[in-house]
Amino acid sequence: xxxxxxxxxxxxxxxxxxxxxxxxxxxxxxxxxxxxxxxxxxxxxxxxxxxxxxxxxxxxxxxxxxxxxxxxxxxxxxxxxxxxxxxxxxxxxxxxxxxxxxxxxxxxxxxxxxxxxxxxxxxxxxxxxxxxxxxxxxxxxxxxxxxxxxxxxxxxxxxxxxxxxxxxxxxxxxxxxxxxxxxxxxxxxxxxxxxxxxxxxxxxxxxxxxxxxxxxxxxxxxxxxxxxxxxxxxxxxxxxxxxxxxxxxxxxxxxxxxxxxxxxxxxxxxxxxxxxxxxxxxxxxxxxxxxxxxxxxxxxxxxxxxxxxxxxxxxxxxxxxxxxxxxxxxxxxxxxxxxxxxxxxxxxxxxxxxxxxxxxxxxxxxxxxxxxxxxxxxxxxxxxxxxxxxxxxxxxxxxxxxxxxxxxxxxx
Numbered sequence: 001x002x003x004x005x006x007x008x009x010x011x012x013x014x015x016x017x018x019x020x021x022x023x024x025x026x027x028x029x030x031x032x033x034x035x036x037x038x039x040x041x042x043x044x045x046x047x048x049x050x051x052x053x054x055x056x057x058x059x060x061x062x063x064x065x066x067x068x069x070x071x072x073x074x075x076x077x078x079x080x081x082x083x084x085x086x087x088x089x090x091x092x093x094x095x096x097x098x099x100x101x102x103x104x105x106x107x108x109x110x111x112x113x114x115x116x117x118x119x120x121x122x123x124x125x126x127x128x129x130x131x132x133x134x135x136x137x138x139x140x141x142x143x144x145x146x147x148x149x150x151x152x153x154x155x156x157x158x159x160x161x162x163x164x165x166x167x168x169x170x171x172x173x174x175x176x177x178x179x180x181x182x183x184x185x186x187x188x189x190x191x192x193x194x195x196x197x198x199x200x201x202x203x204x205x206x207x208x209x210x211x212x213x214x215x216x217x218x219x220x221x222x223x224x225x226x227x228x229x230x231x232x233x234x235x236x237x238x239x240x241x242x243x244x245x246x247x248x249x250x251x252x253x254x255x256x257x258x259x260x261x262x263x264x265x266x267x268x269x270x271x272x273x274x275x276x277x278x279x280x281x282x283x284x285x286x287x288x289x290x291x292x293x294x295x296x297x298x299x300x301x302x303x304x305x306x307x308x309x310x311x312x313x314x315x316x317x318x319x320x321x322x323x324x325x326x327x328x329x330x331x332x333x334x335x336x337x338x339x340x341x342x343x344x345x346x347x348x349x350x351x352x353x354x355x356x357x358x359x360x361x362x363x364x365x366x367x368x369x370x371x372x373x374x375x376x377x378x379x380x381x382x383x384x385x386x387x388x389x390x391x392x393x394x395x396x397x398x399x400x401x402x403x404x405x406x407x408x409x410x411x412x
Contacts, residue, residue, distance in 0.1 A: 005032035005100035010041045013106030013129040016285050032097040050078040055094035059086030091115040096122035105130040110392050120150040127291040129155040131238050136341035137388045138245045153291040158191050160287030161265035161278035183247045188269040192259040194219045196230035203322040209361040219262040219282045228351045237329020241340050258316045324365040337381040338391045345395035346371040353403050371398045
């Protein structure tokens with residue numbers, strides 16, 4: 001049985017991880033969880049999983065949580081109330097909890113960076129669903145992985161697909177897991193993308209895009225931010241950067257392919273021209289379970305893939321005019337150093353401004369590009385953690401200033 005710490009237990013990745021633990025109680029037990037402000041769900045998770053420690057990002061909510069737990073009836077209360085901790089230090093405590101064998105990093109954004117680093121430094125195996133850990137801070141994270149021996153398992157469906165396809169290749173025998181070591185025999189990675197909410201729209205039609213349009217994904221059920229990222233294709237651009245760091249492959253060897261059915265989750269081409277793909281229904285539970293079970297596979301009662309039911313699988317190249325964020329991500333990745341951190345933070349803030357109805361959908365790439373351009377003269381090739389955090393903060397502030405002062409970016 002593996003003991004698991006779940007960072008971001010009330011989010012999409014966290015809740016699905018806990019569902020897996022419920023479904024396979026003989027294989028997994030939850031010893032630590034962290035959350036934000038959704039106390040009703042946290043209480044429900046505590047009653048269901050009886051974790052040893054619970055961390056809240058908002059430390060001020062700890063007394064309310066303590067009071068709620070103490071007021072539970074004897075039938076509802078867990079046998080032993082968990083240790084409650086809060087703030088960044090509390091998140092780090094849960095991430096490095098001594099009794100945890102594995103940590104699932106599902107906190108969205110750079111808020112997940114410090115607790116994820118705490119898990120790495122404590123030598124825990126890490127199930128990574130937090131893109132920002134590598135995108136914003138790879139120059140910091142990769143050396144920490146090598147020092148601690150922590151094994152990084154990618155939970156994104158695309159990177160999990162690549163990871164699964166690489167099993168049995170020379171990479172699996174000669175490289176440490178996901179630490180940027182070049183991948184022997186790997187010629188090309190093809191990251192598949194659904195195309196998001198606007199895959200059937202023309203570039204010109206995007207002028208009419210609304211928040212409701214951008215947050216309605218045709219294939220996946222995700223949070224609003226990542227659904228907007230799918231609509232701009234920034235999610236795929238960020239995955240390109242992540243794949244570069246995970247598998248040690250050059251950017252010119254990483255391609256994006258629009259695959260509307262979301263059945264092939266990604267493909268690799270090997271040196272002998274063989275192409276390997278991982279297929280499955282669009283369901284994040286499968287890549288999460290693979291990480292939790294690795295190097296084994298867990299027997300499940302889940303729905304089996306039937307290709308005759310699907311009928312056809314189609315592919316096309318992405319439209320760079322419709323998806324300018326894709327090129328911005330490639331450029332930031334190639335620039336390296338602190339530029340991916342600037343790109344990521346600018347995107348997070350731009351999407352937040354869009355969801356607050358401060359800017360139009362088409363303004364998202366404009367504010368990102370302006371922010372990245374402004375950072376070029378200050379780019380640091382090998383930043384430390386403090387510099388990454390400072391750059392992240394600067395990028396967010398720059399987007400806010402652009403939105404409030406530079407009316408020329410606005411298309412509304």
